[in-house]
Amino acid sequence: MISVRHQGNWGMDIHHWDWVPGVGVISLMEYGTATGADKVIDYLLLWVNRNKRKAEGVRVINSLAPYALFPGLYRLTGDTWFLSKAQEIAAWMLETAPRTREGALEHTVTEAVDFPEQVWADTVYMAVLFLARLAGLTGDRGLAEAALQQTLLHLRLLQDPATGLLFHGWNCRDGSHMSAARWARANAWITLAVPGIVAETSRVVAVPEELSSRYRTLASALRQVQGENGLWHTVLDRPDYYQETSASAGIACGFLKAVKGGLLDDSFLENAGKALEGILPLIREDGEVQGVSGGTPVMPSIEAYNAIERYPALYGQGLVMQLLTEALNHPHLQHPQQTVPLNSEGKGGRRP
Template sequence: MTKDHAGEWGMDIDQWDWVPGVGVIATLEYGEAVGRPEAMSYLERWIARNKEKAGQAKVINAIAPFAIFPALYRLTGDESYREEAVRAAEWLVSEAPRTREEAFEHTVTENVAFAEQVWADTVFMAVLFLARTAAMVGDEVYAKEAQRQVLIHLRLLEDTDSGVLFHGWNCGSRDHMSAARWTRANAWIAAGVPLILKETEPLIPAPGELRERYARLMEALVRFQQDDGLWSTVMDRPNYYRETSGSAGIAYGLLKAMDGGLIPYERRFKEAADRALQAISPFIADDGTVGGVSGGTPVMESVEAYDRVPIYPTLYGQGLVLMLLAESIRQEGDERD
C-alpha cells in the first residue's frame, strides 16, 4: 500500500474514498493487533497528505477514512482528529440522505446516484466510523444510531431462505434488485459488526435481535464455503470464480465474532477461518500484492454480471487480507500467552 500507484483506481492510497479508506482502516487494525507503532506514524503522515481532500464530497463512501481518526486522537491527543470526527458524525446523523426505512442511503463519490438504495457496504464504510466516534466522545446517541443502522441493514438485506445477505435493497421497488448473494457484501457486515459492537456496547447494550440476526448470518456463511476454503464471488454459485477479498472478510469476521462472544467458540468456525486463510495465502505475491480480488462492484443488473467483474489488485483486497492475517497472529499470540 505504500508504493506509488498514483492514478490507479484500485491501488492509489492518496485519495479520500472508500478504497483507500479500507486500506487505512486495515493499517490501523494491523498496527494495533501486532503492536507496530510505525503503522500509526504512517497513518498520521497519510492524513497530513490527504486531509484537504476530505471535504470534497459528503457521501457515505467518503466517510470510510475517518474511521481511523478516533484511534489517532487517543494516541496523540491532537484535537483536530476529534473535531473532524465529530463533524463527520454530525453530518451522518443529521444530514446524510436516508431511505424511507431510515437506512443511510448508499452514496458514492462518482457522479452517479443510487436513490433509495441500501447496500451492505454502508455498514463498514460509515457505520463503523460512527461507532468509533461514539466511543471516543461517549455519545449514546451516536452509539444507538450505529446499532440501529446495523439492524436496519440486517433486516432489509437478509435472504430468509439461505440466511445470508443480498447485496442491496431498493426501497422504491421493494425488492433486492438482481438479488445477488454477493460474497463481499456479506463480508463487509461479517467484518464490521464485531468492530461496531465492541465500540458501542460499553455505552448501550445491543438489541437482542441484532445479535440473533448476526449470529444467524455467520452460521449461514460457513455453509457456503467451498471445499477449497474460499467463497465464490456469488456465494450460491459455486461455478463462479473464487474471490479473495470477500473470503478474507468473512474469515476475519468469524475470528472477531468468536473473540467477541457473538458466536460460540466452536471448532467448525475456527476451522472455516483457518481454511480460508490457508486458501488465500497462495494469492499473496512475494511483494505483498493480493490477487483474486474482484473490482469495484455496484449492484449489478443480473446475478450473472457478477461473474464478469474483472479481477485486479485493490486496496480493499489488500486491507481485508491484512486484517485477517493480523487478527490470526494476534489470536495465536493470545493462545500462547
Template sequence: MKEIEELEDLAERVYHRMIDTPAKDWGMNIESWDWVPGVGVISILAYGQLTGNAEAIDYVNQWAVRNKHLSEQVKVINSMAPYAIFPELYRISGERWYLETAIQIGDWMLKDAPRTREGAYEHTVTEDAEFSEQVWADTLFMAVLFLARLARLTGDSKYAKEAEFQLLVHLRLLQDPHTDVLFHGWNCADRHHMSSARWARANAWVMLASPWIAEEIGSLTPVAEEIVDRYRQLAEGLRDFQGENGLWGTVMDQPEFYTETSASAGIAAGWIAGMRMGWLDDTYKEAVDRTLNGVMERIDPDGTVQGVSGGTPVMPSIAAYQKIPCYPTLYGQGLTLILLSLAHAEMRGPCDKYSTNVS
C-alpha cells in the same frame, strides 16, 4: 512459532505492497479520499494495533496529515470510511482537528446524510451516479463503523444509538430468510433486492463490521439481541457456502463463478472477530483455518493479493457479477491484512473480546 513467523512475514509484505508502490490506478491509489483508501488505512491501523507495529500506526497518522485537505471536497456515505481512523489518531496525537472534524462529520451523518424511507443510510458515492432509495451492505463498514468509533471516543450515546439502529435495519433489510446470508442491496421504493445477488463481499463487510461496531458502542447503548441472533445466523449461513478450498464464489450460491479473495478474507476475519466478541463458538476455527490457507496461497512474493474483484455496485443481474474483472486493490490487500493480523493475534493468545484500541 513457525506459523506465527509466517503470518508476520506475509502481513508485512501485504502492508508494504500497499504503501511502497506509488500508484495512480483506482484500485491501489492510497493518496486519495474515498472508500478504497479508507479501507486501506482502516486495515493498516488494525494491523499496527493487533501486531504492535508502531511504524504502521505512524504511517496512518502521516497519511491523514497528507490527505486531510481532500476530505473537504465531498461528503457522501461512501467517503466516510477514512474518518474511521480519526478517533484513534486523536487519542494518539491529541490533535484537536481530528476530534472536531470527526464530530462535525458525525453530526452531518445524524442530521443531513440522505436516508431511505426506512431510515437506513442511502448509499451515496463519489462517482457521478445515484442510487436513490438503495441500501447496500457496504455502508456498515464504510460509514457506520466510523460513527461507532466516534461514539466510543466522545462517550455520546446519540452516535451509538444511530450506529446500533443502522446495524439492525441493514440486517433486517438485507438478510435472506431462506439461506441466512445477505443480499447485496435493497431498493426501498420498489421493495425488492434488485438482482437478488448473494454477493460474497457484501457479506464480508457486514460479517466484519458488526462485531467491531458492537464493541465500540456496547458501553453506551444496549445492542439488540436481534442483532446478535441475525449475526449468528449469517455466520452459519456463510459456513454452508464455503468451498473446499476455504473460499467463496464472488456470488456464493453460484458454484461456477470464480472464487474471490477479498470476500473470503473478510468473512474469515469476521468469524474471528465474532469469536473474540463471544458471539460465535470455537467450532468456526477449522473453517477459519481453511480460509486462511486458501487466502495465503493467493499472496504473491511481493505481497500482492490476487483474485480480488474490482469495484462492484449492485449489478443488474447475477450473471453480471461474474464479468467483474479481478485486479489488485487496497481493499483486497486490506481485508487480507486484517485476517492475517487477527489470526496472528489469536496465535499469540486468546482475548476476551475484539478491540482495535490500544489506549
C-alpha cells in the same frame, strides 16, 4: 500498499479520499496498533495530513471510510482536531445524509451517479463502523444507538429469510433486492464490521438481541456455502462462479473477531483457519493479493457479478492484512514454516 508506483492506479493509489484507500488505511491502523508498529502509525498521520484537503466538500457514504481512523488516532495523539472533525462528520451523518423511507442511510458514492433510496451492505463498513468507534470513544449514547439502529436496519432489509445470507442491496422505491445477488463481498463487509460495532457500542448502550441473533444466522449460513478449499464464491450460492479473495478474507476475519467478542462460538475458528489456508497461496512474494474483484455496484443481473474483472486493490490487500493481523491472536492458526518479505527493505517475517 504505499508504493509510489501505484500512483494513478484506481485500485492501488492510496492518496485519495474514498472507500478504496479508506479500507487500506483502516487495515494499516489495525496492523499498526496490534503489533505496536510505530512506523505504521506515523505513516497514517502523514497520510491524513497529506490527503485531508481532498475530503473537504466530499460528503458521501463511501468517502467516510477513512474517518474510521480518527477515534484511534485521537486516542494515540490527543490531537483534538481528530475528535472535532469526527464529531462534525458524525453530525452530518445523523442530520443531513440522505435516508431511505425506512430510515436507513442511502448509499452514496463519489462517482457521478446516484442510487436513490438504495440500501447497500457496504454502508455498514464504510460509515456505520466509524460512527460506532466515535461512540465508543466519547460515550455518546445517541451515536451508539444510531450505529446500532443502522446496523439492524441493514440486516433487516438485506437478510434473506430463506438462506440467512445477505443480498447486496435493497431498492426502497421498488421494494426489491434488484438483481437479488447474494454477493460475497457485501456479506463480508457486514460480517467484518458487526463485531467491531458491537464491541464499541456495548460500552455505552445495550445491544439488541435481534442484531446478535441475525449475525449468528448470517455466520451459520456463510459456513454452509464455504468452498472445500476455504474460499467463498463471488456469488455465494453459485459454486460455478469464481472464488473471490477479499470477501473470503473479510468473512474469515469477521469470524475471528466475532469469536473473540463472544458473538460466535469457537467452532467458527475452524472455518476461519480453512479460509486462511486457502488465501495464503494467493499472496505473491511481492505482497500482491490475487483474485480480488473490482469495484462492484449492485449489478443488473446475478450473471454480471461473475464478469467483474479481478485485479489488485487496496481493499483486497487490506482485508487480507486484517485477517493476518487477527490471526496473530490465534496461535493455532499460524504456520511458522511459511515466510514472506514484510517490507520494502526485504526483511523477512513470519506469515501467520
